[in-house]
Amino acid sequence: MSDVNDRLLAAVEKMPAFPQSVSKVLALAGEIDCSQKDLVEVIKRDPVFTLKILRLVNSAYFGLSREITSINHASVYLGLNTLKNAALSLAAVGVIPETASRRLDMGGFWLHSLAVAACTNMLGLRLGVGRDGAADYFAAGLLHDIGKVVFALYMPGEFEEAAGMALEPGASLVRCEREVLGATHADIGAMLADKWNLPTHLRDAIAFHHDLGGASSKLLDCLYMANQITKRLAFGSAGNFEIESVPERIRDLFGMDVDGLANDLPTLDEEVENARIFIKLGEAR
C-alpha cells in the first residue's frame, strides 16, 4: 500500500505547480471587500494571466468600443467587480497541462469537464448560490477529473489498462482504477489539490465526486448531479459512461431526478458552447 502511495505521490509531484497568481485571485475573489489595487497588482505580475484577461475583455462578449491594452485600462473600463469575476472565470482553466497522451482523448475530456463545469454552475444558481459562488462551482466542475490527467501522463500503462477494462458493459472506471492502480482518479486528484493548496471545498469536491459518503456540501451535491446529467446527455467523454445512482436526498434537493433535470436545463448546450472561449483563452500560453 505504501508502495502505491509513493508512486501516486511521485506522479503528483511531476505535475506543474499551480500558478501563484491563480491562487491569489481565488483568495482575493473570496473577499467581499477585495481591494481593486491588490487584484490589479496580482494580475499584472503574471504576464500570461494578463494576456488572457486582455483577450477576454476584447472579445465580442464585452462589446467594447475601444481596444483594451493594459490591465490598468481594463480596470478603469470594467471596474473591480467585472474584472474580479472575469479573472475568476479564467483562473481555473489553463492550470491543466496540455497532454498529448493517447490514453486520454483530450478533446473529449475537455468537453466533458466543461459541460460538468457549466452544469454544476447552473445547478448552483438554481439552488440560490450567488454569482461569485457560482464561479467556484464552475471551477469544481472543470477540475473534478483532473486526477485522470495525472494518471494519463505519469502512470500511462496502468491507466490504459484500467480504462480498457472500464469499457466493458457494466464496468465502473473507479472500481477498475482501484483494482489496477490501487487508487482512483478522485484520490490522486485530491492529492494534486493538496499540492496545489486549493481551497478545501474545491479539494473535497474533487476527492469525493464519486463517493458522497466522504463529505457533504451543496457544491458536492451539484457536482455529483452535474456529472450524471453530463454523462446522460453524452457531452464529451472522460472514459466513464456509467451513470451512478443519485441518492434520494439530492433528488429532493432539486425536486427531480437526472432525467428530469437533464430536460429542464435547455440552455446547457448553449452555455457549454459559450464557455468554450474560456478553454481557448485558458489554453493560450
Next chain:
Amino acid sequence: MRLTFRGTRGSLPAPGPDTVRYGGNTTCIEVRSDAGDLIILDAGTGIRTLGLELAADPPPACHIFISHTHWDHIQGLPFFVPLFMPGNRVTIYGPPDPLNMTGIEPVLTRQMEYPHFPVREAELKADIAYETLSDRQTVDLGFAEVSTLLMNHPAMNYGFKVACDGKTLFFTGDHEPFFNIYEPGDADFDDYERIVQARNAELAAALRGVDVLVADAQYTGEEYARKRGWGHSTFGHALSLARDAGAGRVCLTHHEVARTDGELDAIGERLRREWADSGVDFRLAGEGDSLAV
C-alpha cells in the same frame, strides 16, 4: 420630447409615509416623443403603473432600454402588463452579460424562473424581442435615436443618450466617476490617472450640450467616503458632470433607499445655496414629475 419619472428610488423600493413626495418605486423613466411614441428607460418597480396605463391604450410598439440588470432596474418587468397581452410588440434592449456569455435575453427568463415567479417567460403572450447592445452603438427607432455609452458600475451599465424632436436627453443609469486606485507616488499612479482622465473626458464629450441630464446621485459626500467603488455618484459628482458637460438641466435621481422626503428637501436647499452661481439648473427628481424637453 417629454420625460416622466415613474420611479426615482435606488437599490430597493421604499414605500411609506417618508417617501410619499419623491416616491418609493425604483428606477423607470417614460420618454414620449411629441407625436406620442414611447421609450422606457429602465424597468424598476415604477414601470408597473405605466404598464397599467399602456394596457388600456396599447402603443404600436414599446421599446424598453435597460441600463443594467441589477434588480432595481429590472424588477418591475414581470409586472409590466403589456407583456401579457397578445399582439403587443415589446423590444428589450440592454448590455451583454460577458461573464455568463449571454446577451440581454435572460433578463426575463432568469427572474421569472419558477422558484421566483409563478409565470414563466415562455408563457408571456406579447411578441417580445431582445437586442443586446454594444458600447457606443446607436439604435435608430425612426422617431428617435438611442445611443449607448459604457459607464462605471459593478455591472456592465450603459448610459443612454436619446435624441428626439431635435432635443437630447442623457440618462446615466448607475454611475460612479472613474477614480484612481493608486496613491500619488505609486509606480502606476500616473499611468492609471491618464486613463481615468481620458475616460472622464470621453464621458464629458459624449454629454456635451445635452438638453437634459438624468443622473445617479445616490450619496452625500459623507456617505460616499464609505461607499467608494459601489458604483454610484454623489450629488456633487452629478452636478459637476452636468456643469462640465454644459447640460441645460439636470435631474438628480436614484435616491438612497433610506432617504426621507424631508432629508431630500434639506439636501436640495443646501445644494441650491452651494451651487447658486454655478449656472447648473437642477432638480431632485420626484416620482410623477414630468418635464418637457
